[in-house]
Amino acid sequence: MEVKVKILRFNPEADKRPHYQTFCVDAEPTDRVLDLLEKIKGYQDGSLAFRRSCAHGICGSDAMRINGMNRLACKTLVKDLGRGTIVVEPLLGLPLIKDLIVDMDPFFEHYESVMPYLVNDEPPPLKERLQSPEERARFDDTTKCILCAACTTACPSFWSNGRYVGPAAIVNAHRFIFDSRDRAAAERLRILSNQFGVYRCHTIFNCTLACPREIQITKAIGEVKKAIATGSLE
Amino acid sequence: MASKFQSWWQGVRYRGGGPMITWMLHRIGGLAMVVFVGMHVFASFLTQQFGSGLGTTLNLIYQSPYFQAPLYFFVIFHALNGLRIILLDTFPKLLEYQRELIWLQWIVFIPIYGLAVFFILAQIVSGE
Ligand code: SF4
Ligand code: FES
Secondary structure (H helix, E strand, C coil), X not given: CEEEEEEEECCCCCCCCCEEEEEEEECCCCCEHHHHHHHHHHHHCCCCCCCCCCCCCCCCCCEEEECCEXXXXXXXXXXXXXXXXXXXXXXXXXXXEECCEECCHHHHHHHHHCCCCCCCCCCCCCCCCCCCHHHHHCCXXXXXXXXXXXXXXXXXXXXXXCCCCHHHHHXXXXXXXXXXXXXXXXXXXXXXXXXXXXXXXXXXXXXXXXXXXXXXXXXXXXXXXXXXXXXXXX | CCECCXXXXXXXXXXXXXXXXXXXXXXXXXXXXXXXXXXXXXXXXHHHHHCCHHHHHHHHHHHCHHHHHHXXXXXXXHHHHHHHHHHHHHCHHHHHHHXXXXXXXXXXXXXXXXXXXXXXXXXXXHCC
Protein backbone atom coordinates (compact mmCIF):
# COMPACT_ATOMS: atom_id res chain seq x y z
CA MET A 1 0.00 0.00 0.00
CA GLU A 2 0.99 3.59 -0.48
CA VAL A 3 0.88 6.05 2.39
CA LYS A 4 1.30 9.79 2.43
CA VAL A 5 3.67 11.12 5.06
CA LYS A 6 3.50 14.83 5.79
CA ILE A 7 6.58 16.02 7.62
CA LEU A 8 7.28 19.39 9.21
CA ARG A 9 10.62 20.37 7.70
CA PHE A 10 13.01 23.03 8.86
CA ASN A 11 16.48 23.76 7.58
CA PRO A 12 18.08 26.43 9.78
CA GLU A 13 20.46 27.44 6.98
CA ALA A 14 17.77 28.10 4.39
CA ASP A 15 14.33 28.45 5.99
CA LYS A 16 12.88 31.28 8.02
CA ARG A 17 9.98 29.16 9.20
CA PRO A 18 9.24 25.44 9.24
CA HIS A 19 7.03 24.16 6.42
CA TYR A 20 5.32 20.90 5.57
CA GLN A 21 6.49 18.51 2.88
CA THR A 22 4.53 15.44 1.81
CA PHE A 23 6.10 12.19 0.64
CA CYS A 24 4.43 9.11 -0.86
CA VAL A 25 5.92 5.92 0.49
CA ASP A 26 5.31 2.29 -0.27
CA ALA A 27 4.57 0.63 3.05
CA GLU A 28 3.26 -2.48 4.77
CA PRO A 29 0.59 -2.04 7.42
CA THR A 30 3.04 -3.57 9.89
CA ASP A 31 5.75 -1.03 9.08
CA ARG A 32 6.61 1.41 11.80
CA VAL A 33 6.68 5.15 11.27
CA LEU A 34 10.45 4.93 11.75
CA ASP A 35 10.61 2.60 8.71
CA LEU A 36 8.79 5.21 6.65
CA LEU A 37 11.24 7.89 7.72
CA GLU A 38 14.16 5.60 6.86
CA LYS A 39 12.66 4.94 3.42
CA ILE A 40 12.21 8.63 2.78
CA LYS A 41 15.74 9.42 3.91
CA GLY A 42 17.22 6.49 2.01
CA TYR A 43 15.39 6.77 -1.31
CA GLN A 44 13.74 10.17 -1.64
CA ASP A 45 15.42 12.91 0.34
CA GLY A 46 18.69 12.30 2.12
CA SER A 47 18.52 15.67 3.82
CA LEU A 48 15.69 14.62 6.14
CA ALA A 49 16.98 14.84 9.71
CA PHE A 50 15.68 12.79 12.64
CA ARG A 51 17.18 10.94 15.60
CA ARG A 52 17.07 7.20 16.05
CA SER A 53 19.33 4.64 17.55
CA CYS A 54 18.01 1.33 18.85
CA ALA A 55 14.85 1.18 16.70
CA HIS A 56 13.36 -1.04 19.41
CA GLY A 57 11.75 1.38 21.82
CA ILE A 58 14.49 1.42 24.41
CA CYS A 59 16.92 4.25 23.70
CA GLY A 60 14.31 6.98 23.70
CA SER A 61 15.81 8.99 20.85
CA ASP A 62 12.95 9.03 18.34
CA ALA A 63 10.09 10.62 20.23
CA MET A 64 8.14 12.94 17.92
CA ARG A 65 4.62 14.13 17.28
CA ILE A 66 2.84 11.59 15.10
CA ASN A 67 -0.68 12.54 14.07
CA GLY A 68 -0.68 15.25 16.70
CA MET A 69 0.44 13.16 19.65
CA ASN A 70 3.85 12.37 21.10
CA ARG A 71 4.99 8.81 20.37
CA LEU A 72 8.10 6.83 19.53
CA ALA A 73 8.42 6.44 15.76
CA CYS A 74 9.89 2.96 16.27
CA LYS A 75 6.90 1.78 18.31
CA THR A 76 4.11 3.19 16.14
CA LEU A 77 2.71 0.92 13.44
CA VAL A 78 1.23 2.31 10.23
CA LYS A 79 -1.90 0.19 10.64
CA ASP A 80 -2.65 1.80 14.00
CA LEU A 81 -2.75 5.30 12.52
CA GLY A 82 -5.90 5.03 10.40
CA ARG A 83 -6.11 5.53 6.66
CA GLY A 84 -5.32 9.20 6.16
CA THR A 85 -2.05 11.05 5.74
CA ILE A 86 0.43 10.46 8.54
CA VAL A 87 1.60 13.78 9.96
CA VAL A 88 5.02 13.82 11.61
CA GLU A 89 6.20 16.87 13.53
CA PRO A 90 8.97 17.60 16.05
CA LEU A 91 8.35 17.68 19.80
CA LEU A 92 6.89 20.91 21.15
CA GLY A 93 8.43 23.14 23.78
CA LEU A 94 12.10 22.47 23.00
CA PRO A 95 14.13 24.57 20.54
CA LEU A 96 13.96 23.18 17.02
CA ILE A 97 17.34 22.39 15.48
CA LYS A 98 16.50 20.78 12.16
CA ASP A 99 13.46 18.90 10.78
CA LEU A 100 12.46 16.46 13.54
CA ILE A 101 15.44 17.14 15.77
CA VAL A 102 14.98 19.33 18.83
CA ASP A 103 17.55 20.53 21.33
CA MET A 104 17.31 18.17 24.30
CA ASP A 105 19.67 20.15 26.56
CA PRO A 106 16.95 21.93 28.55
CA PHE A 107 15.27 18.56 29.10
CA PHE A 108 18.42 16.92 30.45
CA GLU A 109 19.24 19.95 32.61
CA HIS A 110 15.91 19.48 34.38
CA TYR A 111 16.62 15.78 34.68
CA GLU A 112 19.99 16.43 36.32
CA SER A 113 18.50 19.00 38.68
CA VAL A 114 16.61 16.34 40.68
CA MET A 115 19.70 14.24 41.47
CA PRO A 116 18.70 11.14 39.51
CA TYR A 117 21.21 8.82 41.20
CA LEU A 118 21.48 6.87 44.42
CA VAL A 119 22.67 8.95 47.36
CA ASN A 120 23.79 6.97 50.39
CA ASP A 121 26.95 7.73 52.31
CA GLU A 122 26.54 4.90 54.82
CA PRO A 123 29.25 2.26 54.45
CA PRO A 124 27.88 -0.50 52.20
CA PRO A 125 27.26 -3.90 53.78
CA LEU A 126 29.59 -6.75 52.87
CA LYS A 127 27.52 -8.00 49.94
CA GLU A 128 24.85 -5.52 48.85
CA ARG A 129 22.28 -3.06 50.12
CA LEU A 130 19.37 -5.39 50.60
CA GLN A 131 15.82 -4.49 49.75
CA SER A 132 12.62 -6.50 50.14
CA PRO A 133 10.48 -7.25 47.07
CA GLU A 134 7.81 -4.92 48.50
CA GLU A 135 10.30 -2.09 48.90
CA ARG A 136 11.45 -2.65 45.33
CA ALA A 137 7.89 -2.72 44.04
CA ARG A 138 7.24 0.71 45.57
CA PHE A 139 9.09 2.48 42.76
CA ASP A 140 9.05 -0.19 40.05
CA ASP A 141 6.89 1.80 37.65
CA THR A 142 9.22 4.79 37.50
CA THR A 143 12.33 2.65 36.85
CA LYS A 144 11.02 2.05 33.32
CA CYS A 145 11.71 5.55 32.01
CA ILE A 146 13.87 5.76 28.87
CA LEU A 147 14.18 9.59 28.92
CA CYS A 148 12.50 10.06 25.57
CA ALA A 149 10.94 13.41 26.61
CA ALA A 150 7.55 12.49 25.16
CA CYS A 151 5.90 13.34 28.49
CA THR A 152 7.60 16.65 29.22
CA THR A 153 7.04 17.95 25.69
CA ALA A 154 3.35 16.94 25.83
CA CYS A 155 2.78 19.08 28.91
CA PRO A 156 1.02 22.45 28.45
CA SER A 157 2.62 23.71 31.67
CA PHE A 158 6.04 23.00 30.19
CA TRP A 159 5.13 24.63 26.88
CA SER A 160 4.11 27.79 28.66
CA ASN A 161 7.14 27.88 30.94
CA GLY A 162 10.27 25.95 30.07
CA ARG A 163 11.62 26.41 33.60
CA TYR A 164 9.11 23.86 34.93
CA VAL A 165 11.15 20.69 35.66
CA GLY A 166 8.59 18.63 33.79
CA PRO A 167 7.10 15.17 34.24
CA ALA A 168 10.19 13.20 33.20
CA ALA A 169 12.37 14.81 35.87
CA ILE A 170 9.69 14.15 38.50
CA VAL A 171 9.38 10.52 37.39
CA ASN A 172 13.12 10.09 37.81
CA ALA A 173 13.07 11.84 41.17
CA HIS A 174 10.22 9.53 42.24
CA ARG A 175 12.36 6.54 41.31
CA PHE A 176 14.88 7.50 44.03
CA ILE A 177 12.63 9.27 46.53
CA PHE A 178 10.74 6.04 47.17
CA ASP A 179 13.83 3.79 47.05
CA SER A 180 14.44 2.45 50.58
CA ARG A 181 18.24 2.47 49.96
CA ASP A 182 18.39 6.15 49.11
CA ARG A 183 18.99 8.90 51.66
CA ALA A 184 18.33 12.10 49.71
CA ALA A 185 14.54 12.05 49.50
CA ALA A 186 14.21 15.19 51.63
CA GLU A 187 16.63 17.09 49.40
CA ARG A 188 14.79 16.05 46.23
CA LEU A 189 11.43 16.96 47.75
CA ARG A 190 12.87 20.35 48.63
CA ILE A 191 13.99 20.87 45.03
CA LEU A 192 10.61 19.79 43.68
CA SER A 193 8.61 21.99 46.04
CA ASN A 194 9.92 25.23 44.57
CA GLN A 195 7.86 27.34 42.19
CA PHE A 196 9.02 25.41 39.12
CA GLY A 197 8.54 22.04 40.73
CA VAL A 198 5.59 19.67 41.10
CA TYR A 199 2.99 22.35 41.67
CA ARG A 200 3.25 23.42 38.02
CA CYS A 201 1.51 20.13 37.29
CA HIS A 202 -2.20 20.79 36.74
CA THR A 203 -3.20 17.14 36.38
CA ILE A 204 -3.71 17.44 32.63
CA PHE A 205 -2.61 13.82 31.93
CA ASN A 206 -0.99 14.48 28.55
CA CYS A 207 2.22 12.98 29.96
CA THR A 208 0.64 9.71 31.04
CA LEU A 209 -1.06 9.27 27.67
CA ALA A 210 2.13 10.06 25.77
CA CYS A 211 4.51 7.79 27.68
CA PRO A 212 5.65 4.91 25.45
CA ARG A 213 6.57 2.91 28.56
CA GLU A 214 3.08 3.31 29.98
CA ILE A 215 4.38 4.75 33.21
CA GLN A 216 1.63 6.16 35.44
CA ILE A 217 3.34 9.54 35.38
CA THR A 218 0.56 11.67 36.81
CA LYS A 219 0.24 9.18 39.66
CA ALA A 220 3.98 9.42 40.35
CA ILE A 221 3.70 13.22 40.36
CA GLY A 222 0.67 12.94 42.66
CA GLU A 223 2.66 10.79 45.08
CA VAL A 224 5.50 13.31 45.12
CA LYS A 225 3.03 16.17 45.68
CA LYS A 226 1.52 14.27 48.56
CA ALA A 227 4.92 13.47 50.06
CA ILE A 228 5.75 17.19 49.99
CA ALA A 229 2.41 18.15 51.51
CA THR A 230 2.44 15.53 54.29
CA GLY A 231 6.18 15.21 54.80
CA SER A 232 5.82 11.45 54.76
CA LEU A 233 6.83 8.82 52.24
CA GLU A 234 4.07 6.40 53.22
CA MET B 1 21.30 27.90 15.15
CA ALA B 2 18.37 26.57 17.05
CA SER B 3 15.10 28.23 16.26
CA LYS B 4 12.26 28.14 18.72
CA PHE B 5 9.24 26.98 16.81
CA GLN B 6 6.30 26.83 19.03
CA SER B 7 3.08 28.67 19.06
CA TRP B 8 -0.10 28.78 20.96
CA TRP B 9 -1.89 27.12 18.09
CA GLN B 10 0.50 24.17 17.98
CA GLY B 11 -0.29 23.52 21.62
CA VAL B 12 -4.03 23.69 21.16
CA ARG B 13 -3.73 21.24 18.24
CA TYR B 14 -2.01 18.68 20.43
CA ARG B 15 -4.18 15.57 20.71
CA GLY B 16 -4.36 15.20 24.45
CA GLY B 17 -7.93 13.86 24.21
CA GLY B 18 -10.54 13.94 27.00
CA PRO B 19 -8.27 14.85 29.90
CA MET B 20 -6.72 17.80 28.06
CA ILE B 21 -10.18 19.02 27.06
CA THR B 22 -11.31 19.03 30.70
CA TRP B 23 -8.28 21.13 31.56
CA MET B 24 -9.01 23.61 28.76
CA LEU B 25 -12.67 23.87 29.80
CA HIS B 26 -11.51 24.41 33.37
CA ARG B 27 -9.33 27.31 32.27
CA ILE B 28 -12.07 28.82 30.12
CA GLY B 29 -14.45 28.43 33.07
CA GLY B 30 -12.09 30.37 35.30
CA LEU B 31 -11.89 33.17 32.74
CA ALA B 32 -15.68 33.12 32.27
CA MET B 33 -16.15 33.73 35.98
CA VAL B 34 -13.69 36.60 36.00
CA VAL B 35 -15.53 38.18 33.06
CA PHE B 36 -18.93 37.67 34.68
CA VAL B 37 -17.96 39.00 38.11
CA GLY B 38 -16.08 41.85 36.46
CA MET B 39 -19.11 42.81 34.39
CA HIS B 40 -21.37 42.54 37.39
CA VAL B 41 -19.26 44.81 39.58
CA PHE B 42 -18.68 47.25 36.74
CA ALA B 43 -22.38 47.40 35.83
CA SER B 44 -23.46 47.99 39.43
CA PHE B 45 -20.81 50.68 39.78
CA LEU B 46 -22.03 52.45 36.64
CA THR B 47 -25.73 52.30 37.51
CA GLN B 48 -25.29 53.20 41.19
CA GLN B 49 -22.78 55.98 40.73
CA PHE B 50 -23.84 57.54 37.47
CA GLY B 51 -27.22 56.04 36.72
CA SER B 52 -25.56 55.22 33.42
CA GLY B 53 -27.40 53.44 30.62
CA LEU B 54 -24.28 51.41 29.89
CA GLY B 55 -24.67 49.68 33.26
CA THR B 56 -28.22 48.69 32.41
CA THR B 57 -27.09 47.36 29.04
CA LEU B 58 -24.39 45.26 30.73
CA ASN B 59 -27.01 43.94 33.16
CA LEU B 60 -29.21 42.97 30.24
CA ILE B 61 -26.34 41.17 28.54
CA TYR B 62 -25.38 38.97 31.44
CA GLN B 63 -28.96 38.30 32.37
CA SER B 64 -29.80 37.12 28.88
CA PRO B 65 -30.17 33.35 28.42
CA TYR B 66 -27.53 33.40 25.67
CA PHE B 67 -25.00 34.59 28.18
CA GLN B 68 -26.32 32.58 31.10
CA ALA B 69 -26.43 29.19 29.38
CA PRO B 70 -22.71 29.05 28.47
CA LEU B 71 -21.79 30.73 31.75
CA TYR B 72 -23.57 28.04 33.76
CA PHE B 73 -21.88 25.41 31.62
CA PHE B 74 -18.41 26.69 32.39
CA VAL B 75 -19.03 27.49 36.04
CA ILE B 76 -20.60 24.12 36.88
CA PHE B 77 -17.93 22.34 34.90
CA HIS B 78 -15.20 24.32 36.66
CA ALA B 79 -16.61 23.44 40.08
CA LEU B 80 -16.96 19.72 39.39
CA ASN B 81 -13.59 19.50 37.67
CA GLY B 82 -12.00 21.26 40.63
CA LEU B 83 -13.55 18.68 42.97
CA ARG B 84 -12.19 15.87 40.80
CA ILE B 85 -8.68 17.37 40.91
CA ILE B 86 -8.85 17.84 44.70
CA LEU B 87 -9.89 14.20 45.03
CA LEU B 88 -7.02 13.08 42.82
CA ASP B 89 -4.48 15.21 44.67
CA THR B 90 -5.65 13.85 48.02
CA PHE B 91 -5.69 10.22 46.93
CA PRO B 92 -2.99 9.74 44.26
CA LYS B 93 -4.00 6.07 44.00
CA LEU B 94 -7.16 7.19 42.21
CA LEU B 95 -5.01 8.61 39.42
CA GLU B 96 -4.96 5.15 37.88
CA TYR B 97 -8.70 5.51 37.34
CA GLN B 98 -8.60 9.02 35.93
CA ARG B 99 -10.51 8.04 32.78
CA GLU B 100 -13.35 6.56 34.78
CA LEU B 101 -13.38 9.63 37.01
CA ILE B 102 -13.76 11.88 34.00
CA TRP B 103 -16.75 9.82 32.87
CA LEU B 104 -18.18 10.06 36.36
CA GLN B 105 -17.69 13.79 36.27
CA TRP B 106 -19.69 14.07 33.04
CA ILE B 107 -22.40 11.82 34.48
CA VAL B 108 -22.76 14.16 37.45
CA PHE B 109 -22.43 17.24 35.26
CA ILE B 110 -25.16 16.46 32.74
CA PRO B 111 -28.18 16.40 35.11
CA ILE B 112 -26.96 19.45 37.03
CA TYR B 113 -26.41 21.46 33.87
CA GLY B 114 -29.66 20.08 32.46
CA LEU B 115 -31.47 21.45 35.48
CA ALA B 116 -29.83 24.84 35.04
CA VAL B 117 -30.86 24.93 31.37
CA PHE B 118 -34.36 23.87 32.37
CA PHE B 119 -34.68 26.84 34.71
CA ILE B 120 -33.30 29.23 32.10
CA LEU B 121 -35.82 27.94 29.54
CA ALA B 122 -38.65 28.06 32.08
CA GLN B 123 -37.80 31.68 32.71
CA ILE B 124 -37.96 32.46 28.99
CA VAL B 125 -41.26 30.64 28.58
CA SER B 126 -42.85 32.36 31.55
CA GLY B 127 -41.56 35.63 30.06
CA GLU B 128 -40.06 36.96 33.29
S1 SF4 C 1 8.35 9.01 31.71
FE1 SF4 C 1 7.77 7.95 29.79
S2 SF4 C 1 7.42 9.64 28.31
FE2 SF4 C 1 8.55 10.52 30.03
S3 SF4 C 1 10.71 10.45 29.41
FE3 SF4 C 1 10.28 8.58 30.62
S4 SF4 C 1 9.70 7.02 29.10
FE4 SF4 C 1 9.57 9.02 28.05
S1 FES D 1 14.95 4.42 18.15
FE1 FES D 1 15.40 3.89 20.21
S2 FES D 1 13.48 4.25 21.15
FE2 FES D 1 12.99 4.48 19.06
